[in-house]
Amino acid sequence: MEFVTHVRKERWATVAGYVLFVALMVAGYYYNITFVQLGLIDLGTRLVGMSETAVSMWLAALALATLVVAVATGVTMDRRGWSTDLRTKFRLLFGVVCVQFALTLVAPTVRTVPGFGAWIVLASVGLGVGFPVSFSLATDLVPVPDRGYVAAAITAIAYFAANAIPLSWSVDVFSQVLVAAMAPGVLVLAVLSFASFDRLDAVLDALGTQHETYGTGRFCHGAPVRARSLAFAVPVALMFGVFFVDSLGFLRIIDTPSLLLSSWQSPDLSTRLFIAVAHVVGAVMAGVIYANYSLSRVFLWTFALFALTHVMYTSDLRFADVFPAIAGGGTSPLNPALYAIAVSFYTTLNFALWPDLATPETIGTHSAIGIGVAGWLATFSSTALALYFQAADLTLLTHLNVVQALSLLLLFGLAVGLYARRMVELARENGGASV
Amino acid sequence: MSPTEAIPLLIVVLLMISIGGGDVQELSVTFQGDKDVDSLADVHVVAGGTTTVPGDATVDGDIYVIGGTASIAGTVDGDVTLLNGNLSVVDGATVTGTLQTYSGSATVSSVASVGRVSQFETPTPSSSPAQRVGGFLLQFLVLGAFGWWLVERYPLVIENVGTAITEHALVSGVVGSLGATALLVLFVYMAFTLILLPLAIVGLFAELLIVLYGQAVFGYLVGTRLPIERDGVATLAGIAAFLLALELSGLVPFLGGAVQLAVAVVGFGAVVNTYFGLQRFEPVTIPGGTEP
Numbered sequence: 177m178e179f180v181t182h183v184r185k186e187r188w189a190t191v192a193g194y195v196l197f198v199a200l201m202v203a204g205y206y207y208n209i210t211f212v213q214l215g216l217i218d219l220g221t222r223l224v225g226m227s228e229t230a231v232s233m234w235l236a237a238l239a240l241a242t243l244v245v246a247v248a249t250g251v252t253m254d255r256r257g258w259s260t261d262l263r264t265k266f267r268l269l270f271g272v273v274c275v276q277f278a279l280t281l282v283a284p285t286v287r288t289v290p291g292f293g294a295w296i297v298l299a300s301v302g303l304g305v306g307f308p309v310s311f312s313l314a315t316d317l318v319p320v321p322d323r324g325y326v327a328a329a330i331t332a333i334a335y336f337a338a339n340a341i342p343l344s345w346s347v348d349v350f351s352q353v354l355v356a357a358m359a360p361g362v363l364v365l366a367v368l369s370f371a372s373f374d375r376l377d378a379v380l381d382a383l384g385t386q387h388e389t390y391g392t393g394r395f396c397h398g399a400p401v402r403a404r405s406l407a408f409a410v411p412v413a414l415m416f417g418v419f420f421v422d423s424l425g426f427l428r429i430i431d432t433p434s435l436l437l438s439s440w441q442s443p444d445l446s447t448r449l450f451i452a453v454a455h456v457v458g459a460v461m462a463g464v465i466y467a468n469y470s471l472s473r474v475f476l477w478t479f480a481l482f483a484l485t486h487v488m489y490t491s492d493l494r495f496a497d498v499f500p501a502i503a504g505g506g507t508s509p510l511n512p513a514l515y516a517i518a519v520s521f522y523t524t525l526n527f528a529l530w531p532d533l534a535t536p537e538t539i540g541t542h543s544a545i546g547i548g549v550a551g552w553l554a555t556f557s558s559t560a561l562a563l564y565f566q567a568a569d570l571t572l573l574t575h576l577n578v579v580q581a582l583s584l585l586l587l588f589g590l591a592v593g594l595y596a597r598r599m600v601e602l603a604r605e606n607g608g609a610s611v
Numbered sequence: 612m613s614p615t616e617a618i619p620l621l622i623v624v625l626l627m628i629s630i631g632g633g634d635v636q637e638l639s640v641t642f643q644g645d646k647d648v649d650s651l652a653d654v655h656v657v658a659g660g661t662t663t664v665p666g667d668a669t670v671d672g673d674i675y676v677i678g679g680t681a682s683i684a685g686t687v688d689g690d691v692t693l694l695n696g697n698l699s700v701v702d703g704a705t706v707t708g709t710l711q712t713y714s715g716s717a718t719v720s721s722v723a724s725v726g727r728v729s730q731f732e733t734p735t736p737s738s739s740p741a742q743r744v745g746g747f748l749l750q751f752l753v754l755g756a757f758g759w760w761l762v763e764r765y766p767l768v769i770e771n772v773g774t775a776i777t778e779h780a781l782v783s784g785v786v787g788s789l790g791a792t793a794l795l796v797l798f799v800y801m802a803f804t805l806i807l808l809p810l811a812i813v814g815l816f817a818e819l820l821i822v823l824y825g826q827a828v829f830g831y832l833v834g835t836r837l838p839i840e841r842d843g844v845a846t847l848a849g850i851a852a853f854l855l856a857l858e859l860s861g862l863v864p865f866l867g868g869a870v871q872l873a874v875a876v877v878g879f880g881a882v883v884n885t886y887f888g889l890q891r892f893e894p895v896t897i898p899g900g901t902e903p
Contacts, residue, residue, distance in 0.1 A: 321897040397898040464785045468894035477789065484793055491800060514796075 178319045189382035193317035198329050200269070201527065203361055204310055205334040207354060210343070211280060212238075212303070215350040216296075219283055223347065224292045228431075229566065232559050238296045238303075239556035243548040245304025250544025259312050259540045260391075262384040263369065269313075270365040272306040277358045284348045304548075311543035314531035315391040316383055321467070323394070327527035328463025331520050335455035339448050339516075345441065391536035395471065401533050403545055408533055414475050415529070415550035417586045418522045421482055423558035425489075425579040428565075429515075432572055439512035447509050454513035458520030466528055472594050474525055479587040481518035486580035488514060493573040526551070620677040620694055622802050624656055627675075627692070641679070651689075657681045657696065666703065673708070676715065683723075693717050700725065751854055758827040758834075758846045766842065768888030772828045773835075775881035775892040782894060784873065787825075787880025794818055818879075824887070825878015829853050 182190045216238075220231030258264045279299055286292055318326050343349050368380070393401075401407045429435050442448055466474050488511050526547070534542035565575050621640075628635055637652035643660040651672035655662070659679040664670055668685040673692070680697040683704045690708035691698065698717045700706060705724040710717075713731040761769045775783050794814065802811035827850060834842075834849025857874065860867040884892040 392898075394897050461785045461789060464782055467897065468779070468782045470895055480793065484796060487800060488796065491803070 177325055178322050179325070189379045190319075190386065192379060193383045193386065194322075194326065197313055197317040198326060198333070200310055200313065200361075201330045202333045202337075203357065204306065205330060205523075206337055207276070207280075207358075208303075209334065209338050211283075211347075211350045211354055212299070214345045215283070215347040218345060219286060219347040220292060223284065224287060224289060226289060226292070229563055232427075232563055234292065234296050236556045236559040236563075238300050239552040239559070241297065241300035242304045242307075243552045243556070245301050246308050246544040246548040246552070247541075249305045250308040250540035250542070250548075253308060253312065253540030254538060259315070259538075260387055260536045262313075262316050262380060265309050265313060265316075266365060267369040268305060268309045270362070270369040272302050272309065273358060273362050273365055275302040276306070277355065277362055280351050280354050280358065284351050307547055308540050308544040311530055311547065312539040315387045315393075315534070315536045315539050317386065317390075318531070319390045320392070320394050320532065323528040323532055324463045324466030324524070327466070327524045328459040330527050331462070331523045332456040332459035335459070335516070335520060335523070336452045339440065339452035339455060342445065342448065387536040391539075393532035393534050395533050396535050400535070401538075401542075403538070403541055408542065408546075411471070411475075411529060411533060412546055412549050414586075414590065415522070415526065415546065416554045417582075418478055418482065419551050419554035420558050421486075421579055421583045421586065422519060422522070423555050424562055424582070425486060425576060426515075427558065427562040428572060428575045428579075429489075435512075439509060442509075450509050451512050451516050454516040455520045458517030459524050461517070462521040462524035466525060471529075472590070474521075475590055476587070476594075478518065478521045478525060479583065479590055481514070481521055482583040483580070483587045485511070485514045485518050486576060486583050490573065490576050490580045493576060619799070621656065621658070622799065623694060624654075624675045624677065625805060626802070626808070628654060643679075651687075664704075747854065747858060751851055754823060754827045754830060754854070755847045755850050757824075758830055758850050759843045761827065762831060762842045762846045765888070769828055769831050769846075771885045771888040771891045772825070772881050773832050775885050776825075776828060776832060776877060779881075779884070779892055779894065780877055782892075783880035783884055784877045785880065786884055787876035787878065790883055791818060791822075791876060791879050821879050821882050822875050824882050825875065826850075826853070826857075828881065829874060829878060 179191070179194055182194075216235060217228070217231055220226045220234060221228055226234075253259045258268070275298065279295060279302065283295065286295055314323065314326075343353060367376070395401060395407065399407075430440070437443070439447065439451060462474070462477075465477060492511065530543040530546040531539060533546065562575075565578075570578075628638075635653045638654045638656065639652040640656040640658055641660055641662050642658050645661045645663070647663050647665050647668075648655070648670060649665070649668045651670040651674070654673050654675065657674065657676045657679050661680040661682065662674075663682045664685045664687060666684040669688065670685070671688045673689040674681060674683075674687060676691075676693045676696045676698050678696045680699070681691070681693075683691065683698075683700045683706065686705040686707070688707045691700075691706050691710045693710075693712045693715045695715045697715060698712070700710065700717075700719045700723045702720045702722045704720065707726050709727045709729055710719065710725045711729045711731065719725060719728065758769070795818065798811040798814040798818075801807035801814070830850030830853040831846045832849065833853045834845035834847070837845050837848055837852075839845035839848055857871060860870045863870075881892070882888070
């Protein structure tokens with residue numbers, strides 16, 4: 177790990193870059209998985225009085241609008257050279273955090289549907305500008321060999337905090353906690369964006385030139401990776417699949433009180449801690465595998481874990497279906513723990529992958545398309561499908577059965593795809609069959 | 612009892628039924644509530660609640676108790692097996708077959724009529740020093756013979772696995788824990804399909820063999836650090852020292868168990884990563900760093 181070398185050689189500017197990146201990404205991701213994913217549902221249903229279906233439609237709209245804003249931001253960043261200007265990125269990020277700070281502060285006061293809609297539109301602008309800018313900081317702050325480990329640290333800290341700290345899933349609570357947490361962040365970003373004194377300038381100058389050394393991603397050495405090339409499109413499609421499967425399954429799990437109260441919202445702290453630790457273990461494992469194996473192997477593990485998780489969930493449900501009396505006996509924390517490991521796996525991959533598929537000149541566009549299509553579009557589509565399932569009155573088992581089928585299909589498809597690619601390589605190498 | 616808790620014991624029941632070889636057409640399970648039975652399926656499993664065979668009833672079939680309580684006052688024309696939970700055979704009751712107790716609480720009246728009573732004694736490591744020494748020697752003989760053969764015939768193979776352990780312990784540990792856990796779950800669920808039961812048994816046995824392979828390689832690594840010239844002898848001595856250290860570590864609460872688990876998963880991962888030693892494990896090279 178290069179981080180240890182930098183500490184040993186007292187390259188404190190570089191070390192500060194690692195810490196800053198992890199802190200920013202943890203804060204952003206924690207905000208996303210708590211306030212955006214959970215707080216808005218509470219805001220829409222409880223305070224505004226909308227139906228769950230209506231809120232889900234608004235959230236799908238948020239995902240789609242965020243994708244559009246992100247792609248526009250990413251392309252603009254690359255074309256105007258903002259992707260290689262550290263100070264500009266900090267200023268953009270400062271603007272985003274200010275907007276989100278204000279939105280978070282006023283969220284609990286929203287009471288009308290138009291107000292909720294306006295909040296969603298403004299939030300999508302903040303999120304859409306925020307994630308390509310924050311991901312692009314990886315090219316300045318994180319050396320390529322350490323991106324897997326840094327991604328693991330971000331995932332582990334964010335998920336551990338989200339699961340271990342017992343917050344009620346209410347927009348008021350999230351708002352209070354996040355406003356308090358964001359206030360010092362706003363201050364730090366203001367200093368990084370606008371202040372100028374010798375020591376700070378020296379650190380920022382050092383960090384600002386690091387993209388010349390660390391900027392070219394792991395998969396961009398040799399042939400350049402373009403947004404329209406297969407080398408970029410295939411990971412986007414695979415990540416879309418992972419996000420889609422996760423979101424489709426999780427939407428139904430959190431809608432099922434018996435599953436939710438025995439796992440992520442268990443009143444028992446030890447259960448939540450167990451899940452939090454599983455997230456950390458999954459993230460560390462993913463970081464190690466990302467740093468030591470090819471990308472295809474990481475995807476294979478991710479798909480295998482998701483397939484296994486859903487096989488376990490559906491097996492339990494089938495079992496309870498055959499023996500209904502057992503259904504009231506509670507559920508084991510093993511299934512959510514395995515789910516947590518699978519989620520940490522692909523989240524780690526998501527944090528490392530897009531900077532590694534880009535250069536300082538393309539990071540804005542690539543991270544916007546990557547996360548926008550794989551993350552936000554997948555969330556939009558899975559929410560739409562989940563709503564359709566809800567309208568069709570699908571049972572929990574049938575719903576998760578579809579998710580299981582998709583996860584198995586992804587695993588099988590990837591295995592076949594890799595095998596076929598190897599066959600094509602062999603055919604090209606040998607010009608046909610050889611003995 | 613949750614599905615996750617019930618499934619393993621039900622699988623054990625299914626395994627016992629399949630090993631027994633009887634012609635089972637129907638299986639029933641009780642999970643909760645009080646129930647008096649006048650007739651039984653070929654096999655009845657008590658997983659919860661209380662199931663009673665009344666004094667005036669004669670039922671034909673086998674009973675397995677994996678949770679809850681089974682009370683026999685009448686006649687059971689078959690075997691009764693207790694794996695967990697409570698079993699009582701009261702005065703005047705009859706069990707024509709074998710009453711087998713593995714775990715749980717059994718109360719059998721002295722005036723009840725039971726064909727044969729059998730109690731499974733769990734072999735506890737501390738029950739007999741001779742047993743422990745015997746077990747240790749058997750493990751040493753098997754691993755020693757395997758290690759000796761490997762070092763003498765295929766030294767590169769064992770060296771490859773050893774290098775994966777010493778130079779890539781973290782990667783081996785991660786792959787070992789992920790792979791072993793995933794395969795374990797997979798085999799358990801395969802067993803539950805019954806059709807894939809033989810494959811699941813073979814798979815679980817193969818997992819055990821891989822762990823043993825890893826242990827032999829750990830012994831080989833210890834042997835390379837001993838002042839013994841002949842590789843085969845050094846490996847034998849190393850395996851003996853390693854097994855002894857592993858056995859002694861088990862005496863330390865928690866930490867000993869953690870060490871044993873870590874050794875098992877690192878060994879497992881190293882064997883898998885090197886294709887059983889056929890290929891040296893080399894992690895991918897990531898370009899773009901500042902260090903050579």
